[in-house]
Amino acid sequence: MRSIWKGSITFGLVNVPVKVYSATEDHDTALHQVHDADGGRIRYQRRCSRCGRIVDYAHIDKAYDDGENTVVLTEEELRRLPAEKSREIDVVEFVPSEQLDPMLFEKSYFLEPDGASPKAYVLLRRALEASDRTAIVRFALRQKTRLGALRVRGDVLLLQALLWSDEVREADFPALAESTKISRQELELSAALVESFASDFTPQDYRDDYQDQLRELIEAKLAAGETVEAAEAGEAGEATGEESGGGEVLDLMEALRRSVERSRGGGKGGTAAEGDDTARPAKRRIP
Numbered sequence: 001m002r003s004i005w006k007g008s009i010t011f012g013l014v015n016v017p018v019k020v021y022s023a024t025e026d027h028d029t030a031l032h033q034v035h036d037a038d039g040g041r042i043r044y045q046r047r048c049s050r051c052g053r054i055v056d057y058a059h060i061d062k063a064y065d066d067g068e069n070t071v072v073l074t075e076e077e078l079r080r081l082p083a084e085k086s087r088e089i090d091v092v093e094f095v096p097s098e099q100l101d102p103m104l105f106e107k108s109y110f111l112e113p114d115g116a117s118p119k120a121y122v123l124l125r126r127a128l129e130a131s132d133r134t135a136i137v138r139f140a141l142r143q144k145t146r147l148g149a150l151r152v153r154g155d156v157l158l159l160q161a162l163l164w165s166d167e168v169r170e171a172d173f174p175a176l177a178e179s180t181k182i183s184r185q186e187l188e189l190s191a192a193l194v195e196s197f198a199s200d201f202t203p204q205d206y207r208d209d210y211q212d213q214l215r216e217l218i219e220a221k222l223a224a225g226e227t228v229e230a231a232e233a234g235e236a237g238e239a240t241g242e243e244s245g246g247g248e249v250l251d252l253m254e255a256l257r258r259s260v261e262r263s264r265g266g267g268k269g270g271t272a273a274e275g276d277d278t279a280r281p282a283k284r285r286i287p
Contacts, residue, residue, distance in 0.1 A: 012259025
């Protein structure tokens with residue numbers, strides 16, 4: 001695997017440098033469009049609707065259209081947004097793991113410790129395991145501010161991007177609002193049916209039959225010589241190389257001690273004085 005991003009997990013004064021890897025991959029067989037008459041590949045042009053010219057990527061900006069007006073945003077303006085440049089996976093709070101609705105889960109990423117010692121990484125992993133809690137984090141990746149869940153999978157920390165609450169639709173189906181009568185016999189029969197299918201889930205027992213059959217079809221046509229002359233190569237995709245980031249790790253015990261004192265408002269002596277670096281920070285709200 002190749003890392004797609006470098007940064008650091010931050011909670012309190014503790015800093016855990018990490019490398020980020022995509023935890024999943026698409027296994028679909030790639031297909032493209034061709035002309036049915038001669039097998040020539042279909043190409044799409046980036047043509048300006050106003051002047052009619054074909055436009056290079058170097059001259060393409062992004063824009064927002066509200067239906068009446070268009071606001072053009074340059075790449076330079078987007079790069080200047082603070083959130084997009086952040087290299088931190090910022091822990092906001094630790095919540096009971098059962099409170100997370102699986103519907104919120106989006107893309108998953110493996111986190112690898114990036115530094116001379118994995119001690120801070122292992123300590124955070126064990127703390128999450130022992131507390132049975134999940135860290136809610138905020139981070140930026142590919143020009144998008146994201147909400148995430150940081151949890152443990154085996155010996156590895158797993159970062160799962162979450163949908164924002166307003167991205168989940170409400171299901172409002174009128175038919176379900178009506179009173180539907182279910183008899184006791186129907187409930188018993190449905191329970192028996194469920195029990196007849198009861199089993200333990202083993203992901204390896206399942207395969208994508210469509211992709212298997214598609215590959216068999218392609219291999220059969222190759223073996224039969226049903227091919228056309230290869231078209232010129234398409235445009236190369238953008239490489240996803242490693243990006244620099246992260247920071248120096250503070251002495252771990254000192255960072256933990258100071259962070260705990262800070263979260264308690266200055267320790268046993270009561271509220272810390274204004275300007276004291278152990279004063280408790282205001283809790284960050286998630287929009």
